[in-house]
Amino acid sequence: MSNTDFALAVEDLTVSFDGFKAIDNLTLYVDKDELRVIIGPNGAGKTTLLDLICGRTQASGGSIKFKNEEMTKLPEYARVRKGIGRKFQTPSIYENLSVFQNLEVSFPRGRSVFGALFFRCDDEVRERIESVAREIGLADHLPSQAGLLSHGQKQWLEIGMLLMQEPQLLMLDEPIAGMSPRERELTADLLRRISRNRSVIVIEHDMDFVAQIAHKVTVMHQGKILAEGPMEKVQRDPKVIDVYLGH
Numbered sequence: 545m546s547n548t549d550f551a552l553a554v555e556d557l558t559v560s561f562d563g564f565k566a567i568d569n570l571t572l573y574v575d576k577d578e579l580r581v582i583i584g585p586n587g588a589g590k591t592t593l594l595d596l597i598c599g600r601t602q603a604s605g606g607s608i609k610f611k612n613e614e615m616t617k618l619p620e621y622a623r624v625r626k627g628i629g630r631k632f633q634t635p636s637i638y639e640n641l642s643v644f645q646n647l648e649v650s651f652p653r654g655r656s657v658f659g660a661l662f663f664r665c666d667d668e669v670r671e672r673i674e675s676v677a678r679e680i681g682l683a684d685h686l687p688s689q690a691g692l693l694s695h696g697q698k699q700w701l702e703i704g705m706l707l708m709q710e711p712q713l714l715m716l717d718e719p720i721a722g723m724s725p726r727e728r729e730l731t732a733d734l735l736r737r738i739s740r741n742r743s744v745i746v747i748e749h750d751m752d753f754v755a756q757i758a759h760k761v762t763v764m765h766q767g768k769i770l771a772e773g774p775m776e777k778v779q780r781d782p783k784v785i786d787v788y789l790g791h
Contacts, residue, residue, distance in 0.1 A: 550609075551576045551713055551743040552597070557606035559596060566592045568767035569606070574713075579739035581746045581754045584764035585787060590747045593764070594715045597745075598630040599623045610713060629711030631719070637701050639691030643682050646690050646701055647673045650708035672708060679737060680704040681730060696727030700734065707738065714738065715745045720753055732756045751779075763787075 552574040559567045567589050574580050582590050595601040597608055599620035608615045615623055638646050651669050677683045680700040685693065690701060699719055706714060719735070720728045728750075735744060735757050748754050754761060754775060761778045763771040771781045778784055 549576075550574060551578070551611060552745075553607075553609040553612075554593075554597065555607045555609075557593075557596060557603055557608065559592065559601060559604050565767050567596060567603075570764075570767065570769060572762060572769065574743050574745060575759075576743060577739060577741060579735060579744045579746070579757055579759045580762060581748055581758040581760075582762045582764060583748065583751075583754060584770070587766075588764040589767040590764055591717055592767075594630060594717060594745070594747065597623075597713075598628055598715060600630075624709065624711075627710070627712035628715070629706035629709055629713065630715045630717075631702055631706055632717055637690045637698055637705065639689070641690055642686065643677065643688050643690055643693070643701060644673060644686040647676055647704055647708055650705040652709050676704045676707045679707065680734060694724075694727070696723045696731065699723070699727075699731070703734065703738070711742060713743045713745070717747045718749065719746060720748070720750060728753060 550573045552572070554570060554572040557567055557570045558565060570593065582593070584590055592601060596603050599615070599618060599622070603616055606616070610623070610626060610628060613626065615626065618626070638649070641649070648669060651672060673686070674683065677686055680703055682697060682700060682704065685697065690698065693701060703716070703719070720731050723731065732753065735746065738744060739759075746757065758775055760773060761775050762769055763778055763784050765787050770787060771778050771784050
């Protein structure tokens, strides 16, 4: 497979903070419609890697290509427009707005000042909102105030707000932290559904959850990739066992 066939091609990526290499010459390829999970001990550089891909942090060296287009020098907002969506650990939803309104303000046309002036909630927008609400399991909650949702539902709403922008790459940082067992199951279903027509990268600590959703697992350690492959293979890798269990 040539590098041009990947949704995301990260090559020789490096970032240093005060001389400390948080990401050290890292290379990672993610396929179209792949659900990749990144695991690794705290301080391995997992969140920093997502920060570099979405443009929140600038790389010191190396290359990030998305759909074969170089992203490394682009600002964060430009990467969003190219189709890269990122969800952080704490949900950033508008608590006083309804679920419907949260999704509505996330529709790309409403983004610019100029867009907002001429923005009308037409049928196209309404259809998109209803379709996303079904996908995230909140179709019955559209009139509800977002602040009244359960913790899990807030997380799904935020994923929905990203889906409104139709990203081709969606990155989620610990999406099931604090969820009930039932919410975790529903989130696993949701992630499997949304990776059918886009690439998804998830950072997660819960190994049972990882085993349920991952097409492929990447294990990071000290800013590098330690191992990669299907969950069963990665779990048996002596280097991984060593890092996770110590001696």
